Amino acid sequence: MESIYEYAWLIPVLPLAGAMILGLGLVSYNKAMNALRKPSAVFIVSLLGAAMVLSFAILWSQVQGHPPYTRLIDWAAAGDFHLTMGYTVDRLTAMMLVIVTTVAFFVMVYTDGYMAHDPGYVRFYAYLSLFSSSMLGLVVSPNLVQVYVFWELVGMCSYLLIGFWYDRKPAADACQKAFVTNRVGDFGLLLGMLGLFWATGSFDFDVMGLRLEDLVETGALSGAVAAFLAVLVFMGPVAKSAQVPLHVWLPDAMEGPTPISALIHAATMVAAGVFLIARMYPVFENIPVAMDTIAWTGAVTAFVGASIAITQNDIKKGLAYSTMSQLGYMVMAMGIGAYSAGMFHLMTHAYFKAMLFLGSGSVIHGMEAVVGHDPALAQDMRLMGGLRKYMPITALTFLIGTLAISGIPPFAGFWSKDEIIGAAYEASPFLWAIGWLTAGITAFYMFRMYFSTFEGGFRGNDEGIKRQLKVAKLQQMGLSMGPGAMNPQELAIESEVHDDHDGHGDHHHSDSPHESPITMTLPLMALAIPSILIGLLGTPFANYFEAFIHPPGEVIEGIPSEVDWSEFLAMAGSSIGISLIGITLASLMYLTGKINPAKIAKQIEPLYKLSLNKWYFDEVYEVLFVQGSRRLARQVLEVDVRIVDGLVNLAGFVTLVTGEGLKYLENGRVQFYALIVFGAVLGLVLVSGVT
Amino acid sequence: MNTVDFPWLTTTILFPVVAALLIPFIPDKDGKTVRWYALIVGLIDFAILVYAFTNFYDFSAPGLQLVESYSWVPSLDLKWSVGADGLSMPLILLTGFITTLAILASWPVTLKPKLFYFLMLAMYGGQIGVFAVQDMLLFFLMWELELIPVYLLLSIWGGKKRLYAATKFILYTAGGSLFILVAALAMAFYGDTVTFDMRSLMDKDYPVNLQLLLYGAFLIAYAVKLPIFPLHTWLPDAHGEATAPVHMLLAGILLKMGGYALIRMNVEMLPDAHVYFAPALVILGIVNIIYAALTSFAQRNLKRKIAYSSISHMGFVLIGIASFTDLGLSGAVLQMVSHGLIGASLFFLVGATYDRTHTLILDEMGGVGKKMPKIFAMFTACSLASLALPGMSGFVAELMVFVGFATSDAYGLVFKTIVVLLAAVGVILTPIYLLSMLREIFYGPENKELVEHEVLIDAEPREVFIIACLLIPIIGIGFYPKLLTQIYDVKTLAITEKLENSLTTLAEQEMRSKPLAQEPLQAPVIN
Numbered sequence A: 001m002e003s004i005y006e007y008a009w010l011i012p013v014l015p016l017a018g019a020m021i022l023g024l025g026l027v028s029y030n031k032a033m034n035a036l037r038k039p040s041a042v043f044i045v046s047l048l049g050a051a052m053v054l055s056f057a058i059l060w061s062q063v064q065g066h067p068p069y070t071r072l073i074d075w076a077a078a079g080d081f082h083l084t085m086g087y088t089v090d091r092l093t094a095m096m097l098v099i100v101t102t103v104a105f106f107v108m109v110y111t112d113g114y115m116a117h118d119p120g121y122v123r124f125y126a127y128l129s130l131f132s133s134s135m136l137g138l139v140v141s142p143n144l145v146q147v148y149v150f151w152e153l154v155g156m157c158s159y160l161l162i163g164f165w166y167d168r169k170p171a172a173d174a175c176q177k178a179f180v181t182n183r184v185g186d187f188g189l190l191l192g193m194l195g196l197f198w199a200t201g202s203f204d205f206d207v208m209g210l211r212l213e214d215l216v217e218t219g220a221l222s223g224a225v226a227a228f229l230a231v232l233v234f235m236g237p238v239a240k241s242a243q244v245p246l247h248v249w250l251p252d253a254m255e256g257p258t259p260i261s262a263l264i265h266a267a268t269m270v271a272a273g274v275f276l277i278a279r280m281y282p283v284f285e286n287i288p289v290a291m292d293t294i295a296w297t298g299a300v301t302a303f304v305g306a307s308i309a310i311t312q313n314d315i316k317k318g319l320a321y322s323t324m325s326q327l328g329y330m331v332m333a334m335g336i337g338a339y340s341a342g343m344f345h346l347m348t349h350a351y352f353k354a355m356l357f358l359g360s361g362s363v364i365h366g367m368e369a370v371v372g373h374d375p376a377l378a379q380d381m382r383l384m385g386g387l388r389k390y391m392p393i394t395a396l397t398f399l400i401g402t403l404a405i406s407g408i409p410p411f412a413g414f415w416s417k418d419e420i421i422g423a424a425y426e427a428s429p430f431l432w433a434i435g436w437l438t439a440g441i442t443a444f445y446m447f448r449m450y451f452s453t454f455e456g457g458f459r460g461n462d463e464g465i466k467r468q469l470k471v472a473k474l475q476q477m478g479l480s481m482g483p484g485a486m487n488p489q490e491l492a493i494e495s496e497v498h499d500d501h502d503g504h505g506d507h508h509h510s511d512s513p514h515e516s517p518i519t520m521t522l523p524l525m526a527l528a529i530p531s532i533l534i535g536l537l538g539t540p541f542a543n544y545f546e547a548f549i550h551p552p553g554e555v556i557e558g559i560p561s562e563v564d565w566s567e568f569l570a571m572a573g574s575s576i577g578i579s580l581i582g583i584t585l586a587s588l589m590y591l592t593g594k595i596n597p598a599k600i601a602k603q604i605e606p607l608y609k610l611s612l613n614k615w616y617f618d619e620v621y622e623v624l625f626v627q628g629s630r631r632l633a634r635q636v637l638e639v640d641v642r643i644v645d646g647l648v649n650l651a652g653f654v655t656l657v658t659g660e661g662l663k664y665l666e667n668g669r670v671q672f673y674a675l676i677v678f679g680a681v682l683g684l685v686l687v688s689g690v691t
Numbered sequence B: 001m002n003t004v005d006f007p008w009l010t011t012t013i014l015f016p017v018v019a020a021l022l023i024p025f026i027p028d029k030d031g032k033t034v035r036w037y038a039l040i041v042g043l044i045d046f047a048i049l050v051y052a053f054t055n056f057y058d059f060s061a062p063g064l065q066l067v068e069s070y071s072w073v074p075s076l077d078l079k080w081s082v083g084a085d086g087l088s089m090p091l092i093l094l095t096g097f098i099t100t101l102a103i104l105a106s107w108p109v110t111l112k113p114k115l116f117y118f119l120m121l122a123m124y125g126g127q128i129g130v131f132a133v134q135d136m137l138l139f140f141l142m143w144e145l146e147l148i149p150v151y152l153l154l155s156i157w158g159g160k161k162r163l164y165a166a167t168k169f170i171l172y173t174a175g176g177s178l179f180i181l182v183a184a185l186a187m188a189f190y191g192d193t194v195t196f197d198m199r200s201l202m203d204k205d206y207p208v209n210l211q212l213l214l215y216g217a218f219l220i221a222y223a224v225k226l227p228i229f230p231l232h233t234w235l236p237d238a239h240g241e242a243t244a245p246v247h248m249l250l251a252g253i254l255l256k257m258g259g260y261a262l263i264r265m266n267v268e269m270l271p272d273a274h275v276y277f278a279p280a281l282v283i284l285g286i287v288n289i290i291y292a293a294l295t296s297f298a299q300r301n302l303k304r305k306i307a308y309s310s311i312s313h314m315g316f317v318l319i320g321i322a323s324f325t326d327l328g329l330s331g332a333v334l335q336m337v338s339h340g341l342i343g344a345s346l347f348f349l350v351g352a353t354y355d356r357t358h359t360l361i362l363d364e365m366g367g368v369g370k371k372m373p374k375i376f377a378m379f380t381a382c383s384l385a386s387l388a389l390p391g392m393s394g395f396v397a398e399l400m401v402f403v404g405f406a407t408s409d410a411y412g413l414v415f416k417t418i419v420v421l422l423a424a425v426g427v428i429l430t431p432i433y434l435l436s437m438l439r440e441i442f443y444g445p446e447n448k449e450l451v452e453h454e455v456l457i458d459a460e461p462r463e464v465f466i467i468a469c470l471l472i473p474i475i476g477i478g479f480y481p482k483l484l485t486q487i488y489d490v491k492t493l494a495i496t497e498k499l500e501n502s503l504t505t506l507a508e509q510e511m512r513s514k515p516l517a518q519e520p521l522q523a524p525v526i527n
Helices: A002-006 A010-028 A030-035 A037-063 A091-114 A121-139 A144-162 A169-200 A205-218 A223-240 A249-255 A258-267 A269-279 A288-309 A315-335 A339-371 A392-406 A412-427 A429-454 A463-480 A483-502 A518-537 A544-548 A565-591 A597-603 A605-612 A614-654 A661-667 A671-690 B008-021 B032-056 B088-105 B113-132 B136-145 B147-157 B162-189 B198-203 B208-225 B234-241 B244-269 B271-298 B302-321 B326-357 B373-386 B393-406 B413-442 B448-453 B461-479 B482-509
Strands: A069-078 A081-089 B065-073 B078-084
Touching: A002 A037, A002 A069, A010 A030, A010 A037, A010 A121, A010 B373, A030 A037, A030 A121, A037 A091, A037 A121, A069 B326, A069 B393, A069 B482, A081 A091, A081 A144, A091 A121, A091 A258, A091 A269, A091 A339, A091 A518, A121 A144, A121 A258, A121 A269, A144 A169, A144 A223, A144 A249, A144 A258, A144 A269, A144 B393, A169 A205, A169 A223, A169 A249, A169 B393, A169 B413, A205 A223, A223 A269, A223 A288, A249 A258, A249 A315, A258 A269, A258 A315, A258 A339, A269 A315, A269 A339, A288 A315, A288 A429, A288 A614, A315 A339, A315 A412, A315 A429, A339 A392, A339 A412, A339 A518, A339 A544, A392 A412, A392 A429, A392 A518, A392 A565, A412 A429, A412 A518, A412 A565, A429 A565, A565 A597, A597 A605, A605 A614, A614 B271, B008 B032, B008 B065, B008 B078, B008 B088, B008 B113, B032 B065, B032 B088, B032 B113, B078 B088, B078 B113, B078 B136, B088 B113, B088 B244, B088 B326, B088 B461, B088 B482, B113 B136, B113 B147, B113 B244, B136 B147, B136 B162, B136 B198, B147 B162, B147 B244, B162 B208, B162 B234, B198 B244, B208 B244, B208 B271, B234 B244, B234 B302, B244 B271, B244 B302, B244 B326, B244 B482, B271 B302, B271 B413, B271 B482, B302 B326, B302 B393, B302 B413, B326 B373, B326 B393, B326 B461, B326 B482, B373 B393, B373 B413, B373 B461, B393 B413, B393 B461, B461 B482
Parallel strands: none
Antiparallel strands: A069 A081, B065 B078
């Protein structure tokens, strides 16, 4: 058994090797490499498959009770400072390894179908493999610095993948936004890391936690400073896991290809923030202020995300806000000390949300056959409807995912979410109320999404809606170009809309969408299994999950299975109840049409507008940070060119060549002064050498 | 002949210069022979350097090695003396590496090729000379000598405003170097013996007031070169006009001379004054980082944008130098080497892009990623390296400076916190300007005008090769920094030890706590 631990480093290295081989091939033999589509895909998928098998072996060994295993090498050193890197395998790592490799494996299989017609097929596999490698490196990290290293690397992969279709302007903007927003979080993480190292002299999670506790207890370090450092570290997860106020990048990140949204922006990378909180738990748990900050950030995020998801019409954007909301649940769980519940939800969510995203990709793939390759049309739910007839497998798996996320037993999401809401009740009634209400909203918006996509009649051939969407999209682009460009822009709208009418034949393959190929539906079906069953690992009757994953300091004997039936029934009953209310409302509005959603929207217009415009976060940030920083930068440059340059020139040299300084500068005679100095010294040396 | 006593360093300095003198006699009509000649000379010289350092240099010894000393002017105690230690050795290797690649990068130069390669080879020797010489007067001469080729390279092969830029460059640098001369003379004539030998000068015991004056003089000279705000304005002009190979030398090596000399003279020779000046250096470092990052963000000219980014990165060198820790100083040296590689690669790519688009204005570019995917990929990789992505050398250097400064005992907690906080703002600003640069060049729909009027061919193998050569050490160091740090570690340790001595002696002398920290706050200790 020991030998699999000695070779555990292969898990991140295998996909890295694959990415490097493909990358080198692409740079040196671009054409030949791009022709080798299938071999490249099979190569990458099998490397990841090998990593997955190894991960399962490690998980099995951990379940058997193997002690944690760590291997380190000296990475950087100066004087008596030594920084080590390596890998550590414990239960948390083992679980994360399995989650990441399985989801990545299925996403890679799915990619073959989804990207089949894309010229960047091989490049996409190289990026996917690079990302998997970085993510796996992150989960095996033994210390905070290594986490930071891979933290940035997954961020880079996310940047490359969001901008994968780099000729699309929205993608270009989104990838930069994602990277910069994440850097804001990393700024805090870096500072917190430095501060913790200053205080504790270590980057090791457990050592930091222990020493910090000692320091605060003995009064060598004030509790406020410790709390400040912990909150700084928490800024990293805030950005990475899309928590308010740094969540703005995640919805825009949906500009990337859908497999990426499933793998990176739903299942793994965004969960890295929650993972880091789990790793840093020894530090956080002793600092109440930090824990409260974490809990409330999570709760607010859960609510804000859900409230925005209600009004989204883009299927991927809707799922993105749902992801944000679910991440909020996980973060809140960590903050209230429900460590095990938070990680449990991370696991269940990874599977069902990956499946939902892949399902949405399948829908988009089917829609593109009808409306063409325009994300504004292919992803808009107003053009969908009735797809269940055309894509039964996709519809069924999507329904399973929807039930799972809405918290309907026995699907996976019910058990994990209910455990969090139950823990929240013990921590604070306010947090419970937010969690409970959000559960209802979740059920509502997810069923709204399901009904308007898969039920009713198909609206994809409705030219009226299409035209309206196109105009809306162009208007939005026009507005972002500024009012000055309005007139030519209107012409452009007309011509583009017109063009589209002419170009019908090019876009349309058929009038009805089709079910996706087997490489796409197979992963959906495979992921449906954990989405249904995996929750049973963590039922309150026999919580195997908690026995396996629990806070580092805690000891749990046997399988926790004490159930307070009255409490369980009350909690579960109330959350199932509000979910059912949400589902009923959604079916009344979007399935049977008994209630007209537009009318309600009219009645509560300010709230509707708030949700539709995403609480105006983007608008405020645009004015405050984007334009603010641009203005500041321009002013500084102005100062540099006019004042600093001028003053130094003036002080230094214009005095040297008074009067005709400028003339000298232009005809280049002043350098003789320099040469004279040089010559004089050389002369001095030579003369004194001769004498 | 005993190979240990062979004058390796003198050979590597003089060989390119002598080879350059032979260029006029090479029969060459179209400039194709002479570029191969120059490349081979560069390669041979680099090979000699590598051979000498791997065989005759002991990485675990802090002192000068490969020392040669020949008397030149006995009355002034002027000697041709060269040597290498942990501080100069990495930079000498860097010089050989970058200059050879710069010669390979000069392939498209068609104007007066003989003169061009003559100057490049002359630069080669002069730059190694600056890092190798161990005599103050010789140092000054080398410093000045290397200005002339740069001046000519700028003023003949530069852009439209080349004369203005070249003149500004030489005025700034030569003006600054006057201070070196004055300070060197003062140091040489102070005390009983007249000497220019650096080690003898180091052993002289200068009073603190004189040290402060000398320090200030050196600082001005090196602040121009590094550059440090507000003496940096020659750099965007010079960089904005230079051709790609000259660019690579300017960013890759010439800026490093400032950092090298700052450590060699200000820190090593005048440690007491350094204790007083260090906080100022830290503040200047912060200004460099933030101010230059902002100006870079606002720049619309590609070359100037990267030029400002160089200034920003040099801020970390300053903070590292002033950190009074092994880690910080080690990080500063690493940052110099790392920026040498990254800066050279970025400037080369800017040149390669310009060769195709024939414009440097970002507004006139856009969407060229489709047409030039290889250049796009390389540009992305180098920009990511520049914004200190982990796994690349820049990250390690910045991390070392950060950790080094954060754990420094020489500063008060408040000062340290503010400095680390502000320096970390650079972490946010760098990706803003670099990624928006990438976005404006490569992303988005194709710029119709550009695509119609220019021939946008993708990178040729020579260009891929140059970038690969630069990226391999960048990634190598990023993956395993000890590759580089272990070859100079003993030297930085020795310097820090010396600094700490000065720090404690000064503190004792003044009968109060350390001069920098009103309330010296050690890292809290567990009782």
